[in-house]
Amino acid sequence: MPISSAFVPSAARAAAADRWIHPTPAGLFVAPGGFFIDPVRAVERAVITHGHSDHARGGHSHVLATPATLAVMEQRLGRAAGAVRQPLDYGESLTVGDVRLTLVPAGHVLGSAQVVVEHGGARVVVSGDYKRRPDPTCAPFDPVPCDVFVTEATFALPIFRHPPAEAEIGRLLHSLALFPERSHLVSVYALGKCQRVIALLRAAGYGRPIYLHSALEPLCALYARFGVDLGDLRPAAEAGAAALRGAVVLTSGGGGHWMERLSDPVTAVASGWVRVRQWARQRGAELPLVISDHADWDELTATLAELSPAEVWITHGRDDALSHHAARLGIRARALALVGRSGEGDGEEEGA
């Protein structure tokens, strides 16, 4: 039974929501269902929004997630992926204790979901990480009206407005044309960014083999099993120097002896952070590509305006700027400041 979109947010229900869903040191806890969402410690019952390591930790007794997210967790965590693993497809609802739970697409990476929890007539949507741009490698974000919208704020500063990803891929292709003898070594996150960059290259008509650091191969194979066609991918470690000349080589930061066979590599970094020059410099980017799997400022603010929840709760990122903006929209904002999410200053969260 699908979620009804005819839903009118209520300030009273939102104000009462923290009696049954609230942050704890282990993560966001849904009391009437007895489960946590993306907990940072091992718990009895966990609902996982997506497979990035700062959301999907190992060691839980029961894990519920989309089939693709479960597959990612099994691949990354092996036996620690959860003693009992329960798949739930997008749009399917399940009653857990006194809570109706539904997963809907978040548009972040393959399998990423928003968790819709309904209890006593109130509805809270926990977005996890999300984006609103089209992405050929995952299902698009599905806006669900709610009393409380629990959002991320990774790029919640108005300096972050991601340009069209196609244009950034165009810059990579232009560089390949300008430096046809140089390998182009692109740093990507292993889950999501890697496959999206490949899919974008393919969509732009790039048909040549793309070479992968060995750490990226399993997830690309997993995407293929879930029906995402990424074309001709080859292990970089087995490629000769001639093959790597002028080739696109993807790495998630790892290296190996094969890197010595790269010809005068152009180092590209695909991340939303590199819009700020200092970040691009620190990452050693010669070719910063502003491609992100997170919502930028415009997407975050447009999503708030579109959903018009009575309250917005901000899990991690720049809650100060987004709270300020929400106040101007007349939406009550709360910073949850969940522990265990990478924020500014201690590295980046995965998949930015």
Add this chain to the structure above:
Amino acid sequence: MNRFARLAEALAFMASDTGKRRLIADYIATTPDPDRGWGLAVLLGAVAVRHARPAVLRALAARRTDPVLFTLSHGFVGDVAETVALMWPDPPPRSNSLPPPMAEVAPALLSADRAGVEDLLEGWLDTLDATGRYTLLKLAAGSLKLDVSPRLVAEALAEWGGVDVHAVEECRHGLTPPYGPLFAWLERRGPRPAAGQGPVFRPFMPAAPFDAGALDALDPAQWAAEWQWDGLRVQLVAGSGGRAVYGRQGEDLTAAFPDLAEALDIDGAVEGEILAAAADGPPFAPASAALLQPRLKRTARGRAVPVFVRLFDMLADGGEDLRPMPFAVRRARLERWFAGRSPALAALSPLLPLAEARRLHTGIAGAGVRGMVLKRRDAPYDPAGAGGAWLAWKRATRSVRAVLMYAQRAGGPGGGGYESYTAGLWRGGALVPLGKATAALPADARRELDRWITAATTNRFGPVREVAPGLVVVVEFDGVSPSARTKCGLSLRGPRIAAVLWDTPVDAAAPLAELEALAEG
């Protein structure tokens, strides 16, 4: 403008010179006249304006951004111009106002006055993308860092046009933006432009590194020696087309040294080294080279620094090119010209007997001397430096054992290593910092050092980490002189961490007095 901005951004990030040259050639090949000419003018530093002062940038920000969000964003980005550029609204899709071409932007900036510049910038910002906005604001502020020398630009043009780089160097100084005749020549559509209109830059002759062991193999009759001055090597050019002071890469330094351009009444080109003059010394006594920095930055304090020039070569006399002549002949012409004119603010660089070179070299102590240059008397002035006709014999590097005190993180938020390190020497029972040094270490040793710093951090001041005194490093430097502006009262030239002495106890580091004894007056 958006197209030039993409070039500017690509240049700023591209590490290799080969890559930069190719980017420039690509821009020249794919940009129409006269836009590419104005883009070239920016690359050559010919569009030097300082309109977008911080107050102007903040006023612009106030026109389009929420003050709270601006403050938060600026805190994250750390640069006002970049924050304005990133926060400024994008033009609506299918906007009917096109971004301005470079041929509009550059001349308008050159002729703008302070009153109108804000409206001018606002109008342009509304049509540009983020990269275009950033480049525009940095250009208008006079702080666009492209990291290309005029020399590299000339090389790119020469490669693209299939001509000799010196031919480009010599004619470009006589041309003005948008350089129509230059492109016509490079595209085989017109004749080679004449060199002679403006003050022409002639590419410098390099000196190959010299190893003292080879000294006895040199024939004293064939070689002359000179001091290698520790200042700024320049070419002073004057003639009917104007006067100019050019740096090593052809950069135009006339605005930083108007007094020298004024004083040198020449018709031709001479070469020499600009030195800061010691305030209380005899005439033409050099002071620390560090004093030239505020001069180059054209600060008020810099303008007050007295300078002079030590002349050592003459490249042109009237219309005559002296470069094909032997060094001995050029030197004689220089001396004759100098005796006839006695120009103010100039002295000749003395020739030294080669027989004395070894003794003189070991005795180098004064400020203003970096080493020696040995020159073959019969060699022409050759920018290609073929055959090692000039040899640079650097004075011995000095070093001191010091205790690591601070390290500064590379700017901006998040990770990255350290960009500078501060070590100190003992005075009494306390350490006195020597100022920032770079790291001249192999990558793995540097990573190890950075890891140690992170683990030993006891305090943070913004990007600066203070570490517990527990590590001795070798600080190498090229020179040391007294300074009123530093805690230790000394200023090091080219300080770098050359080695980490993991097992040396900190009390084995040097006392400050040891460095003071080395300092030159």
